[in-house]
Amino acid sequence: MRRAAAVTAAGIAARLSRRLGAGGGTALPGLIAERIDPGIVRSLAGQMALGSVLVTGTNGKTTTSRLLRNIVAGAGMQPVANAEGSNMMRGIAAALAGAAGWRGDVRSPANRAGVFEVDEATLPLVAREVAPRAIVFTNLFRDQLDRYGEVDTVASLWQEAVRALPEGVIIVINGDDPSTASLGEHARGRVIVYGLDDPRASSAGIEHAADARWCRWCGAELGYTAVFYGHIGHWACDSCGSARPRPDVACVSATPAQDGMDCEFHTPAGEFAVTLPLQGLYNVYNALAAAAGGVALGLDNAVLRNGLAQSTAAFGRQERLLVQGRQVEIILAKNPAGLNQVLRTIRSNNPQMDVAFFLNDRVADGRDISWIWDVDFDLLAGKLRGLTVSGRRAWDMALRLKYAGLADAPRVEPSTKRALRIALGQTPEGETLYVIPTYTAMLEVRNVLGRWAGRGAFWQGESR
Amino acid sequence: MNLRLAHLYPKQMNIYGDRGNIISLRQRCWRRGISLEVEELDIGAPLDPERFDMAFIGGAQDREQQRVAQDLREVKGEALHLAAESGVVILAVCGGYQLMGHYYREAGGEELPGLGLLDIHTVHPGAQARRFIGNVVAEWRGMTVVGFENHGGRTFLGNGASPLAKIISGHGNNGKDRSEGAVRRNVFGTYLHGSLLPKNPRFADHLVTLALQRRHGDVQLEPLDDMVEEAAHQEAVRLATRRTLIRLGG
Numbered sequence: 001m002r003r004a005a006a007v008t009a010a011g012i013a014a015r016l017s018r019r020l021g022a023g024g025g026t027a028l029p030g031l032i033a034e035r036i037d038p039g040i041v042r043s044l045a046g047q048m049a050l051g052s053v054l055v056t057g058t059n060g061k062t063t064t065s066r067l068l069r070n071i072v073a074g075a076g077m078q079p080v081a082n083a084e085g086s087n088m089m090r091g092i093a094a095a096l097a098g099a100a101g102w103r104g105d106v107r108s109p110a111n112r113a114g115v116f117e118v119d120e121a122t123l124p125l126v127a128r129e130v131a132p133r134a135i136v137f138t139n140l141f142r143d144q145l146d147r148y149g150e151v152d153t154v155a156s157l158w159q160e161a162v163r164a165l166p167e168g169v170i171i172v173i174n175g176d177d178p179s180t181a182s183l184g185e186h187a188r189g190r191v192i193v194y195g196l197d198d199p200r201a202s203s204a205g206i207e208h209a210a211d212a213r214w215c216r217w218c219g220a221e222l223g224y225t226a227v228f229y230g231h232i233g234h235w236a237c238d239s240c241g242s243a244r245p246r247p248d249v250a251c252v253s254a255t256p257a258q259d260g261m262d263c264e265f266h267t268p269a270g271e272f273a274v275t276l277p278l279q280g281l282y283n284v285y286n287a288l289a290a291a292a293g294g295v296a297l298g299l300d301n302a303v304l305r306n307g308l309a310q311s312t313a314a315f316g317r318q319e320r321l322l323v324q325g326r327q328v329e330i331i332l333a334k335n336p337a338g339l340n341q342v343l344r345t346i347r348s349n350n351p352q353m354d355v356a357f358f359l360n361d362r363v364a365d366g367r368d369i370s371w372i373w374d375v376d377f378d379l380l381a382g383k384l385r386g387l388t389v390s391g392r393r394a395w396d397m398a399l400r401l402k403y404a405g406l407a408d409a410p411r412v413e414p415s416t417k418r419a420l421r422i423a424l425g426q427t428p429e430g431e432t433l434y435v436i437p438t439y440t441a442m443l444e445v446r447n448v449l450g451r452w453a454g455r456g457a458f459w460q461g462e463s464r
Numbered sequence: 465m466n467l468r469l470a471h472l473y474p475k476q477m478n479i480y481g482d483r484g485n486i487i488s489l490r491q492r493c494w495r496r497g498i499s500l501e502v503e504e505l506d507i508g509a510p511l512d513p514e515r516f517d518m519a520f521i522g523g524a525q526d527r528e529q530q531r532v533a534q535d536l537r538e539v540k541g542e543a544l545h546l547a548a549e550s551g552v553v554i555l556a557v558c559g560g561y562q563l564m565g566h567y568y569r570e571a572g573g574e575e576l577p578g579l580g581l582l583d584i585h586t587v588h589p590g591a592q593a594r595r596f597i598g599n600v601v602a603e604w605r606g607m608t609v610v611g612f613e614n615h616g617g618r619t620f621l622g623n624g625a626s627p628l629a630k631i632i633s634g635h636g637n638n639g640k641d642r643s644e645g646a647v648r649r650n651v652f653g654t655y656l657h658g659s660l661l662p663k664n665p666r667f668a669d670h671l672v673t674l675a676l677q678r679r680h681g682d683v684q685l686e687p688l689d690d691m692v693e694e695a696a697h698q699e700a701v702r703l704a705t706r707r708t709l710i711r712l713g714g
Binding site for chain 2: 142152213214219361367368369371372373374392393394395398399402403408410412
């Protein structure tokens with residue numbers, strides 16, 4: 001009864017807030033549903049016969065969830081997902097309420113599978129309520145330290161959460177990240193390890209943004225035979241002998257292709273080749289995480305392959321629009337490791353680039369913007385044609401770029417709309433403008449560009 | 465002219481964009497034709513007190529901080545004391561600042577002995593206590609300094625240290641006495657990152673000037689075009705206080 005009321009109220013709130021244009025109805029309906037029935041997530045999640053997979057980690061959880069949702073849908077299941085990136089408990093409550101009928105039960109429960117992106121710090125709570133079949137841990141980087149305090153805080157939260165899980169829950173971990181790899185030993189049930197096995201993709205050395213280069217067991221400095229990005233790579237500790245675990249799901253070959261990556265995957269069921277329509281090594285890791293999540297659900301290689309091949313960018317992650325005769329690519333920037341990857345990827349595609357950075361410092365961006373000093377912006381030296389800087393902390397970004405030697409006085413325009421207009425004007429027709437915003441800036445940028453390009457606001461583009 | 469800076473524990477003590485401080489010093493020296501040589505000194509590496517004009521140490525997570533504290537005591541401590549006595553300019557931020565004090569008492573009550581270069585001590589008031597997180601504006605020598613603080617420990621000054629700055633907005637050392645950071649001769653400690661030096665160009669120049677004067681006598685720095693630096697500074701002041709004009713000396 002109570003649940004039915006919660007579902008109905010959430011439905012009304014979702015429709016209302018969508019009509020008012022108040023932001024896609026992503027958080028409020030869940031908040032209301034939880035207020036009316038605090039047990040709503042537990043009971044609705046429990047009704048889904050195919051169970052749920054949770055995806056957490058600093059980088060890649062939105063894209064990984066989206067890829068896994070594709071895979072799950074391709075297997076003939078009906079996914080329930082918090083697609084808009086609202087990844088706290090209320091976002092999951094909203095998604096579940098949206099999949100329920102007026103009686104307060106999930107519609108066609110026999111065919112439902114949950115794919116939920118979960119905030120790092122909220123994971124323990126969500127794992128208790130949702131009782132998932134599997135949890136995917138993508139990686140752990142410094143991010144939003146103003147919220148979490150320290151990276152180690154998140155690592156210990158995860159360890160405790162994994163230890164508290166029932167034996168039946170499968171843990172899927174990135175073996176190339178020492179922080180997620182170490183979770184394997186705390187698991188009571190099955191562990192699936194994924195990793196990149198293509199040494200050609202290794203970069204020269206460890207980046208400034210790297211954080212977990214100390215052995216989690218004995219504290220000694222880790223050695224690397226291959227570094228793919230940040231602290232992700234083939235690591236080993238000379239001091240205590242701990243080392244990167246052998247992956248169960250591996251990408252043995254990753255080659256940049258036109259608008260994507262040509263990949264060869266190995267799973268326990270054999271091999272398959274796929275052209276991933278997303279660029280950058282970090283997206284190869286997202287594909288690996290999604291494929292390993294699919295393996296946890298018992299899906300076969302053909303299903304994994306098709307799901308990955310048909311994927312599209314998650315919102316604000318390498319989305320492409322055509323605006324006033326220019327290609328615009330929106331790439332979300334969250335933290336040093338992620339942004340270094342983005343800069344490396346766009347640099348390798350272009351001899352001359354037009355770029356606009358949008359730096360905000362709201363809670364969802366991380367209020368502390370110190371992280372921009374750990375980003376290797378000098379990767380773009382000599383490659384920039386147009387440079388525009390905007391956002392609440394536009395001048396901090398301008399200063400960072402000045403000291404990276406990119407421009408002595410970058411063009412600063414605090415207004416999002418004006419900055420986009422200037423950046424588009426500087427970009428020659430037919431060329432690509434890279435728009436690199438932090439999270440809340442991304443929402444603004446998408447709204448403006450979406451209107452100019454004649455696309456709807458972001459929640460209308462998402463299907464439930 | 466040239467200067468040599470020891471960057472202490474760059475691999476461990478680097479959590480909040482501390483590299484920005486080195487980048488700022490490098491840029492401000494380079495733009496004036498001063499060569500700044502930076503040497504990174506990791507755990508185990510000895511420090512030659514006569515080799516350097518400046519030293520920098522940043523912040524870290526607790527785990528790394530313990531290892532660094534031990535190395536400071538056992539390997540570099542004596543040399544740092546000698547360097548400080550001879551007027552070497554030392555800047556310590558956040559965790560590094562805490563380690564310059566007498567001790568850091570952890571939430572569990574355990575005491576991590578520091579270097580005692582600054583007459584301060586730091587106490588973590590317990591796991592339930594609020595962390596001091598947010599934008600900071602403080603008054604330093606009649607000007608503003610801006611930054612971002614993120615610390616659980618509360619730092620208290622003894623008679624041998626003076627506050628580096630006075631809080632206008634934010635928490636500072638302990639959230640009680642409006643003090644921020646500490647200074648004794650040319651040893652500077654602060655909770656401010658953000659990064660600190662890039663958008664506080666006058667404070668950065670102050671450090672460079674002290675280092676140059678120690679080595680080369682009476683030196684005046686030529687002014688730079690700091691339009692972008694000052695704009696970033698003013699933007700930070702405005703966002704932290706929601707005001708554009710700050711009354712100083714109150």
